[in-house]
Amino acid sequence: MKIKIQHKLIIFIFILIVLLITASTIFQTDQYADFDKAIQNPNKSFQIIANIDKSKEIIINNDSISFNAIDKLGKSIPVIHYGKISPEFKKTDKVVLNGYFSNNKFFAKKLLLKCPTKYTTPQKNMK
Numbered sequence: 001m002k003i004k005i006q007h008k009l010i011i012f013i014f015i016l017i018v019l020l021i022t023a024s025t026i027f028q029t030d031q032y033a034d035f036d037k038a039i040q041n042p043n044k045s046f047q048i049i050a051n052i053d054k055s056k057e058i059i060i061n062n063d064s065i066s067f068n069a070i071d072k073l074g075k076s077i078p079v080i081h082y083g084k085i086s087p088e089f090k091k092t093d094k095v096v097l098n099g100y101f102s103n104n105k106f107f108a109k110k111l112l113l114k115c116p117t118k119y120t121t122p123q124k125n126m127k
């Protein structure tokens with residue numbers, strides 16, 4: 001009898017943990033948005049798919065990068081990211097910015113790059 005109750009208790013606790021993890025993930029998930037939504041909600045975290053504005057200066061330092069990005073609506077905003085910069089950054093046009101808007105800039109906590117080689121067709125060896 002005690003074994004059945006312990007089994008049910010373990011299953012109940014497991015289901016409760018799964019539900020709590022799922023709920024916390026849902027409520028903490030960043031939202032895909034555009035720059036206007038980020039501007040209207042300063043210091044709130046968003047994910048924004050954007051193009052790198054290659055016509056503006058891109059400044060790469062040892063531990064940071066600053067550049068302008070253009071969202072899906074065509075709005076251009078300065079972006080700052082502190083952290084390691086991928087060498088692929090200069091080869092890509094699109095990024096997913098994960099961060100927040102503050103002081104007229106978007107602070108990207110994470111930069112996700114579109115891998116340029118992933119979307120090109122490989123050259124066949126012709127012999």
